[in-house]
Structures are given as structure tokens and as C-alpha cells.
Amino acid sequence: MKFTAEELARHPDFLLSIRHLAGTLRGMFQAGPRLARLLTSHQRWLLTQTAYALAMHYDPGDPSSGFSAVSLTTLITKHKVASRNTVLNIIEELLTYRFITHAPGEERRRPRHFEPAEVSNQAMYGWLLANLVALDMLDDGDRAACLQAHPQLLRIAQPLVARACLEDAAWREPPEPIALFLWTEAGGLVVDHLMARIDLDGADTERFDVGRVETRNLAGDFMMSRTHLQRLFAKAVQQGCLGWYDEPRKTRLWVSRNFVWQYCGWQAIKFAYVEHAFHIARAKLEGVPVKVLAQA
Structure with missing residues (x-):
């Protein structure tokens, strides 16, 4: 089955998938907190x-391809995500x-190109796998198993996701209550x-x-x-x-259903x-023309 955003938001088990993904990402943070913090603000x-x-x-014969300071700055500033200095x-x-290294032979060239270190490849693979597991929960699918059997799918799928998310203002600019958290350091955590x-x-x-929340301990966990x-x-x-259920002690927390539904959407x-x-x-792996897929 192939879900649209509208179908996902309406699915009765989507919140369960969201909760599962959140727990998985929490575990990934605990396993590698310094790397995970790179994903903790929008x-x-x-x-x-x-x-x-x-x-x-990246094509070594094409200086304009791949990941360089120039190519990343061009895309990010075009969509007003961050300044050149931030990039x-x-x-x-x-x-x-x-987490990244210079592409072989690129140390002295301009523009210098970079490639992910193995730890970054593993983290991105884990992120995509976790998202596919969450989708599989909705229709008992085999997406995650397919990625595990063919990890090279990451190189095709991830750029499509990244470019689409960057270009879609609805994802790039979250609703105000969500943005309150996600545009702040560690807010995603x-x-x-x-x-x-x-x-x-x-x-x-x-x-x-939500249950008992100790802000001192939580802040320490998230650095x-x-x-x-x-x-x-x-x-x-x-x-x-x-x-808080217990003002002014502020130890037992609730989150509004409206906030949760906005986040799910x-x-x-x-x-x-x-x-x-x-x-x-x-x-592409199975040799099916993409235009046939689009018509399905």
C-alpha cells in the first residue's frame, strides 16, 4: 500500500506509529548523543x-555536483533556512x-567536496529504517525488510526525501506550536x-x-x-x-490533543x-519504470 499525507494523518494507528518512531529516535540519541543532536532542531x-x-x-568530473560549502549554502539560503555563516x-x-570527511583528493581543491563518514551513513540508514518500520505498522508492510535486504536503497530514497522536504513550505515551516519547539536547540528531542x-x-x-517529568534530569539527558x-x-x-497537573510543583505533565494532532499532520x-x-x-531496484509507478 502507498499512503498519501492525508491518508496518513487520518489513519487510526498513525499516532501509534508516531509514538513508536519517537521512542526509536530517543534510543538513537542515547546511543550516539553528539551525532543525534545534529537532528534535534528543525x-x-x-x-x-x-x-x-x-x-x-557526487560526480568527480562535475565540480558543481556533490556536497560542498557552495552547493549546500546555495540550497539552504535559497529556501531561507539558515544564513551562509550558519551553514x-x-x-x-x-x-x-x-561526521564528514573530505572526498578523496579534494583536500586542496576549490570548492572542496565532502562525504559522510561511516558513522553518519549508519545513522542515516537507521533514521530511514525507523521511518519505514513506522509505516509498516500501518499496513503490515515489508518496507523495512526490503531496506535491510537492500541497504543500497538508501542512496536513492534519502535524496528524494530531503529535496522534497526542503522544497515543501508545509514541512519547512512547521505550525507555530510545533515550531516553538523545533526551531530551538534540542527542541526536537x-x-x-x-x-x-x-x-x-x-x-x-x-x-x-505524559506522566512525571523532572526538568533537571531531562535537561541533563539532552545536554x-x-x-x-x-x-x-x-x-x-x-x-x-x-x-501541569500539579501546579506549582510542576512534576506531572500533560500535552494537549490539539498539539498532538497538529504534530501528526x-x-x-x-x-x-x-x-x-x-x-x-x-x-528502480526491481527494474520497474518509474513512470509506471507514478500511474499506479
């Missing part, structure tokens, strides 16, 4: 996904922590934590119970300041996204692009 997500996609299309800072950070812990069996029609986290929660409370956009990209990649 800006960084767009930057790193776009950089990886560019690297997948250059991210590249420097990726190099410093050896906070949302994943909340989504992974919501109680789907609660009877309250306005909110989901962010407690003050920053508390300010983020305070803003979300003002907007009605979150609330936004996530459905990305999932639909993952779905479409996977089917194109599988079709």
Missing part, C-alpha cells in the same frame, strides 16, 4: 539531510567531530520525549497524560540548560500546548515523502 535537520543528499549525487559553522562542526510517553489509553478528550528547558515549557504552557508530510521515495527506490 534547522539542523534540514541542513544535515540536505548535505547528505548532495553527497549522494559554514555546521560544516566546520561536522568536520571537527569527523523534547518533542520526541513527549510523544514517546503519551498515554493513548486515557479518557480525557482534551489532553494526553541543554535547565533554564532553557523551563522557558520552553513555560512558552508552551502559555500557548496551551502543555500543562505535520509529520504526515514527511512520512508521505518517505513512502514515495521508498517506492521509487524499490521500483
Whole structure:
């Protein structure tokens, strides 16, 4: 089955898939926190996904292809995701922590081209696999098994997802309550934590119970300041996204159902692009003309 964004958002089990993915991403953060932090704000997500996609299309005979500071800056600034200086800072950070390396023979050339280190390849593979598992939960599909059997599908699918997400303003610019978290440092980790812990069996029609939340411990886990986290929660409370059952102690948290449904609708956009990209990649693997796939 091939889902559209609208079908995903309406699917009765989509929230269960979202919660499962959030828990998986939380586990990936714990396994490699420094690398995972590159995906914990929406800006960084767009930057790193776009950089990886560019690297997948590198032709040594074409200086304009591949991942360079010039090519990444051109795409990112075109869509007003970040400034040139921010792009250059991210590249420097990726190099410093050896998440990317210079392409062979490119150390002294201009523009210098970069390629993902093996740890980055593994992380991107894990991200795509986790998304496919979440989709499989909706129709008992075999997407994840197909990727595991043919990991080369990553090189086809990921650039399609990254480019589509970058070019779609509905994904690039999340709804205001979601943006409140995702445009802040480590805000993506906070949302994943909340989504992974919501109680789907609660009877309250306005909110989901998250349970006990210790801001000091949570801030420490996510390598962010407690003050920053508390300010983020305070803003979300003002907007009605979150609330505390036990004011003023602030230990047991709830998240509004409206916030969750907005988040699901936004996530459905990305999932639909993952779905479409996977089917194109599988079709190429099986030798099925893509135009035939588009007509199906």
C-alpha cells in the first residue's frame, strides 16, 4: 500500500506509529548523543539531510555536483533556512567531530567536496529504517525488510526525501506550536520525549497524560540548560500546548490533543515523502519504470 499525507494523518494507528518512531529516535540519541543532536532542531535537520543528499549525487568530473560549502549554502539560503555563516559553522562542526570527511583528493581543491563518514551513513540508514518500520505498522508492510535486504536503497530514497522536504513550505515551516519547539536547540528531542510517553489509553478528550517529568534530569539527558528547558515549557504552557497537573510543583505533565494532532499532520508530510521515495527506490531496484509507478 502507498499512503498519501492525508491518508496518513487520518489513519487510526498513525499516532501509534508516531509514538513508536519517537521512542526509536530517543534510543538513537542515547546511543550516539553528539551525532543525534545534529537532528534535534528543525534547522539542523534540514541542513544535515540536505548535505547528505548532495553527497549522494557526487560526480568527480562535475565540480558543481556533490556536497560542498557552495552547493549546500546555495540550497539552504535559497529556501531561507539558515544564513551562509550558519551553514559554514555546521560544516566546520561536522568536520571537527569527523561526521564528514573530505572526498578523496579534494583536500586542496576549490570548492572542496565532502562525504559522510561511516558513522553518519549508519545513522542515516537507521533514521530511514525507523521511518519505514513506522509505516509498516500501518499496513503490515515489508518496507523495512526490503531496506535491510537492500541497504543500497538508501542512496536513492534519502535524496528524494530531503529535496522534497526542503522544497515543501508545509514541512519547512512547521505550525507555530510545533515550531516553538523545533526551531530551538534540542527542541526536537523534547518533542520526541513527549510523544514517546503519551498515554493513548486515557479518557480525557482534551489532553494526553505524559506522566512525571523532572526538568533537571531531562535537561541533563539532552545536554541543554535547565533554564532553557523551563522557558520552553513555560512558552508552551502559555500557548496551551502543555500543562501541569500539579501546579506549582510542576512534576506531572500533560500535552494537549490539539498539539498532538497538529504534530501528526505535520509529520504526515514527511512520512508521505518517505513512502514515495521508498517506492521509487524499490521500483528502480526491481527494474520497474518509474513512470509506471507514478500511474499506479
